[in-house]
Amino acid sequence: MKYKLDTDGAKLTSEGARETHKQPLSSYDWMHGIPESLHEENNLVEVQFKNTRKGYYINSEGLELHKGDWVTVEASPGHDIGRVTLTGRLVPHAMKLHHFNTERNEIRRIYRLAKPYDLERMYEAKSREHDTMIETRQIAAKLGLEMKIGDVEYQADGSKAIFYYIADGRVDFRQLIRVLADTFHIRVEMKQIGARQEAGRIGGIGPCGRQLCCSAWMTNFMSVNTSAARIQDLSMNPQKLTGQCAKLKCCMNFEVDSYLDAQKKMPSPEIVLHTKKGDFYHFKSDIFHRQITYSTEKNAPVNLVTIPVKRVFDIINMNKRNELPETIGIENPEQKTGKKPVDILDENSLTRFDAQMDDKRSNRNSKRKRNNGNQPPVSEGQKTTNNGNKPNNGGRQLRNDGENTSPAHQGNERRRNNTPNRHPQTGNGGGRPMHGAANDMPRSARPYNNGSRERNNRNPQLPKNKKEQ
Structure with missing residues (x-):
């Protein structure tokens, strides 16, 4: 199977799944790559237009068409432009899936591959759709019609437009058609759709995180009753049971039969x-x-x-x-084979890590207590404060005799002692050597002066005799 790098979607896709991610209700060509000799040749082509509208055409010219090609097809009146979504033997199966009856619906022809001029006219016509829808809603409100214009789709040549509307009952819109034809100078076609079809045309993401089923693959919309929720024991919560169309979710019907079969047992x-x-x-x-x-x-x-x-x-x-x-x-207790229930809603709770954090905090606190208990006893002559177990001397170590033994202080001591014309330190607190009679006096008889350099301010401990003086 060939693989091609899709530059528009920025992902690697096979030829069978080409262009499936660009439009809603896309088809997967699971027979792509099978030799033509193994299956019947078919000149039918599936062409998709805006949103979920599709048509089936005959490739009468024998064009070599691939999935994703823009083609110009026959319309009434004029012509239209669409994108090829399916070719070959799978087209008849898709026609049955979409309830396309060949007896009632005429199969039109494919003219050619779309040219740049055709695409320019198509984009010009598409640019008027939103403004036309807003103005049509205002016209319908003035006429007093109980209907909602859900979408407007212009034909590629701009000669015709399809107006999709939603209404609970029968609406007489003959006057509306005349007003729209005179206002926009086009041929008007009205199509009634339901709320589910409107959601499919708009598209979106469901609460399951996937594309809406009505825009991805559903073509036949069946009514959903509240009995489907009761059979499956679902909570009767309207906010959870309703979809984006304000109706009960279509997926509630998917597993009803399985539940009914299981309830029989x-x-x-x-x-x-x-x-x-x-x-x-x-x-x-x-x-x-x-x-x-x-x-x-x-x-x-x-x-x-x-x-x-x-x-x-x-x-x-x-x-x-x-x-x-x-x-x-x-x-008999031996017959008990029950499993402990698991709360799946609490598995990813925001508080699931709180217990681990509490254990870590308790471990840190216990380590601090053990470290504090293993510290050596403090001597009586050393002055300490209980300030977070930190020394009051700025991180410097003190000997038991009160002398500073930090590395910086020791370096200063060496420099002072090695300086010429200086006397060695004599224990006077690290100050300069004193000269004169005061230096010859005994240390105990010297006067104590707070402003002198005799005092070593770095040492927080002072002799008791100086404090008394």
């Missing part, structure tokens, strides 16, 4: 289980886990008990034999 909800402890009434059924929940009250959830389906059939057979079991639950 379940006991009837009308059956009451009789035991020696009392009667139990049906409350809800879990088809996936094949379990049923019973209540002691008929219309209230009281003393709920969940048991497997096999146990329910055993109790029903016992009641038919006029036997009453001791309890509704499994009497």
Whole structure:
């Protein structure tokens, strides 16, 4: 199978899936690549126009057409331009899928591949669609018509336009057609659509994260009843059950048949289980886990008990034999094979990491306490403060005798001692050597002056005799 890099979509797609991501209700050519000798030749071509409108045409000229080509086709009146979405043997199957009747609908011809001039005229006509729709809504409101103009589609040559409208009942729009024809000078065609078809033409993303089914592949819209939600035990919440069309979601009908088949293998909800402890009434059924929940009250959830389906059939057979079991639950504990329920809504909760963070904080606190308990005892002569277990000396180490032993201080001591014409340090607090009579006096008899350089301000400890002086 050939692969081609689609530059418009910026992704690698096969030829069979070419252009499928660009338009709603696109078709996948799963027979692409099969030799023509293995299947019948077919000159029918599926052409798609704006949104979900499609038509089927005959390639009477024998053109070599590929998926995604712009072609000019026959219209009434004039001509129209569309994009090829399917060719070959799959076209008759698509015609059956879209309920295209060849007896009632005429199959028109493909003229040629669209030329640049044709595309320019088409884009010019398409540019008038939005303004025409707004003005048509105003005209319909002035005429008092109870209808909503949902979309307007111009033909490629600009000679005709299709007006899609939504109405609950029958609407007489003959006067509206005359006004529109005189206003826009075109041929007018009115088409009534439903709310589901309008959502399909507009397109969008559903709550499941995928493209809307009505715009992706659905062509036959069936009514959806609330009984489909009851059969599947869905919550009767209008906000969750309705789609973008304000109707019940079409996907509610997809699995109804499977649920009905599964419920045939379940006991009837009308059956009451009789035991020696009392009667139990049906409350809800879990088809996936094949379990049923019973209540002691008929219309209230009281003393709920969940048991497997096999146990329910055993109790029903016992009641038919006029036997009453001791309890509704499994009497033999060895027969219990229930799994612990998992709350899938809480798996990705925002608070799922809080417990881990609390454990980390407690571990850090316990480490701090252990480190504080392993510190050596402080000597009596050393002055300390309990300020976050930090020394009050700015990070410098002190010996027990109170002398500063930081590396910077020791370097300063060496430089002072090695300087010529200086006396070595004599323990006077790191100041300059004193000269004169005061220097010859005993250390205890020297006067203490707060402003002198005798005091070593770096050392927070002072001798007791100086404090007393």
